[in-house]
Amino acid sequence: MASALENYVNVVRTLSASGNFDVLVEQLNDSIELLTKNSNILDNVLETLDIQQHSLGVMYVLLAKFSNALNAQNSTTDAAHLIKLFKDFITLCNGEQVRFASHSYYELCHFFTTFILRQPSCIHGIKILAHAVDKIRLFDSQLTAVHADLCLLSLQAKCFKTALKFLDIDITSIATDGSSNRGSFFASIQDSNHDVKYFLLYYYYGGMIYTAVKNYERALYFFEVAVSTPAMAMSHIMLEAYKKFILVSLILHGKILTIPKYSSQVVSRFMKPLSQGYHDLATAYVSSSSDELRTVVIKYSEVFIRDVNMGLVKQVQSSLYKKNIQRLTKTFLTLSLPDVASRVQLTTAAEAEKYILHMIKAGEIYATINQKDGMVVFKDDPEKYNTPEMFLKVQEDMSGVMEIIKQINKMEEEIVLNPLYVKKAIGNQEEEIASGQHSKTYSGDPAE
Incomplete structure (x- = not known):
């Protein structure tokens, strides 16, 4: 092993043992070029480091390996080996350590996503990225840059079950690329263009996933968030x-x-x-x-x-x-299938029958079709809203609303206690007081 890489290993071991992770990250950022140039012996470096104890050192080695694999024109990289290295790292790495270099952690996940999308069976990367999200976030409702990668991979693989578990959780905080990783929902989104990009991609891809599973209400919300982002x-x-x-x-x-x-x-x-x-x-x-x-x-x-x-x-x-x-159900009690087709500008009665049957099955209309004479009988909604099932649904909806209110109150408290908000609020009050005094000074009797 080259002496420079031996020094790299010694630095990682020494600073990891002493807990000087901020200093270690600075050293590792200066070692990126060294690692990239020695890609052929990086496996030897990995053998000398323990993933749990030296998570940061291993992460930067993997960054160099993935970077070289993605940039190589005629890549001879063992894809299965590289994917296994990333999977083992995500499984065994120390979350507290990698949060000192969250930007590099996100970059590694982006590299992995790009790499596995080039492989025939990218579906195998979904669970790995789901684990990567769990490893870096501090709580379930915190958004990370890895969420967007997970959604992209799910879309490409057309496998949404895992991603939906994350998408169904309303976001209340954003983990930024900075070392603190504890930004508030409103402040952290503007910390860097990098953060904003993956924030937008999460809501864009999320909206596409909800559209694919025909959850249009949730899809509309996700697209609205992406569009209305400052x-x-x-x-x-x-x-x-x-x-x-x-x-x-x-x-x-x-x-x-x-x-x-x-x-x-x-x-x-x-x-x-x-x-x-x-x-x-x-x-x-x-x-x-x-x-x-x-x-x-x-x-x-x-x-x-x-x-x-x-x-x-x-x-x-x-x-x-x-x-x-x-609209026809509000006007007519009965109509023939040809009449329905004509009024809604469908080509044939058979096409109209297909639509009506689908809508009856989905609960969008209440009707019956007489197959003998081809007549459609429209009916009123049979739901009386007095069943135990409906009562439970109302209770669930009320519980959901109460939970949202709690989240809003918590976020409002964070804003009110935010030093930047307090400073701005006090500044506005001082301006109003000053302008009021100014107007009083010059508000004498016009006759004078």
Whole structure:
């Protein structure tokens, strides 16, 4: 082993044993070039270090190995060996140690995600990244940069079960790239562009996952968060989230929901002009004319295909047919299938029957179809809201609301006690007092 690498091992052992992890991180950051140039003997370095005791030293070695593997044009890297090294590290590393270099930990996870996405069976990386999230976060509702990697891998593998366990937890805090790793939800998001990127990606990918499993309410919330994140310039991630926000809004509510008032001006100034096709689609949707909507889809088909949104656009078309059928239930008691097809602008009676059966099964309408004469009988909602099951559901919803209130009160307390907030609040009060005194000084009798 080269003498420089022997010195690297000695530094890692000495400073790890003494607990000088801040100093060790500085030393390790200066050793990146050394490790990268000696990639052929880094396995020997790993054999001399213990993952639990020397987590930081092992992490920087793995960073160098993954960096070389990703940059090599004709890579001869043993993928299975490299993946195993990362898995063992995530399983055995000391969480307290790696938090002293959380930025490097996140970077290693990003490298691993990029690397395993190039492999035939990327699905095997999902559980590893889930463990990586658990290792670095301090509590369940804390968001890390690794969350976005987990969601990306889940989308590529089309396996959402593991990711949904994380997505279903409402975020109340963000772990930043800094060494403290304890930023508040409102303050830490603006700590660095790096943090903001993975914050946006988490909500964008999360929205896509919820859309894939047809949980449109949750998907809409995730896209809304991505779009309304404070920003001084337009982000491509925000633009793509905005397009999907429009489509999911149409599916769920039949119109584009209003973006929160606290959203940045870039939404109205730049995103709307760059999403003209989607706004035209929304205009056609509001008209309730399936033919008009179909015309817009054909006109902007290249745009929707380029944005990989055509599947979602087709769901918008399907939702308009359903909404038009629901509208019929408020006007008619019975209709023939050909009449239904004609009124909602479907091609055939068989297509209308297919939609109605699907909506009956999903509980979207209450109706029966007489197969003999092809008549549809629309009925009222049979739910009386007086069953034990409904009572339990109401209790669960109330418990959920109470939990949200607790979180809001906790976050409000954090804001009020935040030194920056207190300083700004006191400054505003002093300005108001000063301006009041100033106005009194010059508020004499006009006659004087």
